[in-house]
Amino acid sequence: MNLNLKAKPENTYDAIVVGSGISGGWAAMELTKKGQKVLLLERGRDVQHVTDYPTAMKAPWEFEHGGRRTDYDDKHYRIQGRNYNVNETNRHFYVDEVDYPYIQTKNEAFVWARGHQVGGRSLIWGRQCYRFSDLDFEANAKEGVGVDWPIRYKDIAPWYSYAEKFVGITGSKEGLPHLPDGEFLKPMEMTCLEKHVSAEIRKVYPDRRMIIGRTANLTEAKVGRGVCQFRNMCDRGCPFGGYFSTNSATLPEALKTGNLTLRPHSIVLNVIYDESTQKAKGVTVLDGETGQTYEYFARVIFLNASTISTTLIMLNSISSRFPNGLGNDSGELGHNLMTHHKNTVGGTYEGFADRYVFGRRANGIYIVRFRNVTDRHPDFLRGYNFQGGGSRPRANGGGMELFGAELKDHLTAPADYWQMGLTSFGEQLPDHSNFVRISKDVKDKQGAPVAEITFEWKENELRMSKDSVEQGIEMLEKAGLKNVRGSDSAVPKSTVHEVGTARMGRDPKTSILNGNNQVWGCKNVFVTDGASLASSSCVNPSLTYMALTARACDFALREMKRKNL
Known part of the structure; x- marks a missing residue:
């Protein structure tokens, strides 16, 4: 018999981080920089910054279909394609839904976008970064919805600043308590139409503000990262490091310490709980290439595989x-699945005939939430924001009779109008009946059980979405736009901002995590990705994941030093 007696010592670390997306990358960086030996487990393939962005510098004519969406994409990325333009330029960063499906039991209202690779969805995210405020942290308690957040803005504000300084977020300071200012790089500039609409909204609606988006694209260089090139091809990977991703920012910092072991193709099946110590002692991993299983051990485990x-x-x-699952004394694990609902409006503007846009700005405008901020709306709780932009398209129509230089001139000529679109992002309330569980019947390509999701919009979301369309149309018309139309659908679309299935709370009877993102009853396991959120707010959540992760790592390190973990 040949026993490997060194297996456990060789597979033991100070900390294990599961998932290398936005929050997992942050956990790996924070822990390694403080001297911890960390194993970072990623279920997908490795992606090296710069060298593994195969389409980043390609022109449209270098693709077989000009970079357009194909029948193959419609089949293999059918659901994700509702939110992202998945095509031959970027499909390598998205999960194939045929090989890795998930089940929706009621309808297909929910969109789950996935990126199984080192960097996860940090390679394809929208990069919009906003802070939650106490309007968000206090809402559940004030309205008797869900559970009360165990933290308030003052608890996380320093960690927002900490994250923002490292990430590099462009934005403008506005002095709005319900959308707190951050540590901003110089803002990007609005187009002339956006400036016009912003001014008209401010004139007509004193309580409404349209600002430039706050985005994790650099307008000033950072060490190891260049500025945004205004190419707006972020979802192909940015060799310049112009936007924040695990691969361009947190992972290089973690690797520099010499304390990180990165293991791709590592599908974490479960956390191993030790009954004698009442702590987790490690994780079981399925090797995605060989099909073999391994066990890895650590004092502390951070679960950052993404919400679901x-x-x-x-x-x-x-x-x-x-x-019933790790930390699931309350029975709430998997429940209270939330995302943002969205709807669209748009119109045209006849003016600014002597103006055009410069470059392809990787950002848009942002209309700050104005519902249920000071006055109570009679039809629904919480609120929504708008994101969008105004630009001048090319003429492109006609020209069939032209040839050569005349055709080129025609195709590059601007249209005789501008256009503007707005997309609402509305808060969804936590509800126990929206949940995820493990499928008993369906498995993915590698034999792992898939997610089964039960999800539907409730009356609050439907009423809010209807109001967002009405208000979007009204604002654009007041600003002088023509041909303004909104979505005809009474049912809003889903974003990919899923949160809430292992929520924080003040009581283990109603939540999964405490105020430090620790699992109740298993104090050496932390969850700091979207699963931990007790409500969804209406702002993009990724910055909050970063701040919560940095905060929880700081707490975990102090507890390890005290030998409490």
Whole structure:
């Protein structure tokens, strides 16, 4: 018999981080920089910054279909394609839905976008970065919805600043308590139409503000990263490091310490719970290339596989102590799935005939939430923001009779109008009946059980979405736009901002995590991705993941030093 007696010592680390997306990259960086030996587990392939962005510098004519969406994309990225333009320029950063499906039991209202690679969705995210405020942190308690957040803005504000300084976020200071200012680089500039609409909104609606978006694209260089090139091809990977991703920012910092072991193709099946110590002692990993399973061990485990994937790992972590999933004493694990609902409006503007746009700005405008800020709306709780932009398209129509230089001139001529579109992002309330669980019947290409999602919009979301379309149309018409139309659908679309399935709270009877993102009853496991949120706000959530992760890592390190973990 040949026993590998060194297996456990060789597979033991100070900390294990599961998932290399936005929050996982942050956890790996924070822990390694403080001297911890960290194993970073990623279920997908490795992606090296710069060299593994195969389409980043390609022109449209270098693609077989000109970079357009194909029948193959319609089949393999059908659901994700509702939110992202998945095509031959970027499909390598998205999960193939045929090989890795998920089940929706009621309808297909929910969109789950996934990126199984080192960097995860940080390679394809929209990069909009906004802080939650106490309007968000206090809402559940004030309205008797869900559970009260165990933190308030003052608890996380320093960590927002900490994250923003490293990430590099362009934006303007506005002095709005319900959309707190951050540590901003110089803002990008609005187009002439956007400036006009912003001024008209301010004139007509004193309580409304349209500003330039706050985005994690550099307008000033940082060490190891160049400025945004205004190419707006971020979803191909940015060799300049012009936008924040795990690959361009946090991972290089972690690797520089010499304390990081990165293991791609590592599908975490479950957390191993030790009944004698009442702590987790490690994780079980399925090697995605060989099909073999391994066990890895650590004092502390951070679960950052993304909202749904983290929850599936926890649900699959069964022990005598936790027969219904790790930390699931409350029965809330997997429940309260939330995302943002969205709807669209748009119109045209006849003016600024002597103006055009410069470059392809990787950003848009932002209309700050104005519903239920000071006055109570009679039809719904919470609120929504708008994101969008105004630009001048090319003429392009006609020209069939032209040839050569005349055709080129025609195709590059601007249209005789401008256009503007707005997309609302509305808050969804937590509801126990929206949930994810492990499928008993369906498995993915590698034999792992898939997610089964039960999800529907409730009356509050439907009423809010209807109001957003009405108000979007009204604002554009007041600003002088013509041909203004909104979505005809009474049912809003889903964003990819899923949160809430392992929520924070003040009581283990109603939540999964405490105010430090620790699992109740298993204090050496932390969850700091979207699963941890107790409400969804209406702002993009990724900056909050970063701040919560940095905060939880700081707490974990102090607890390790005190030998409490």
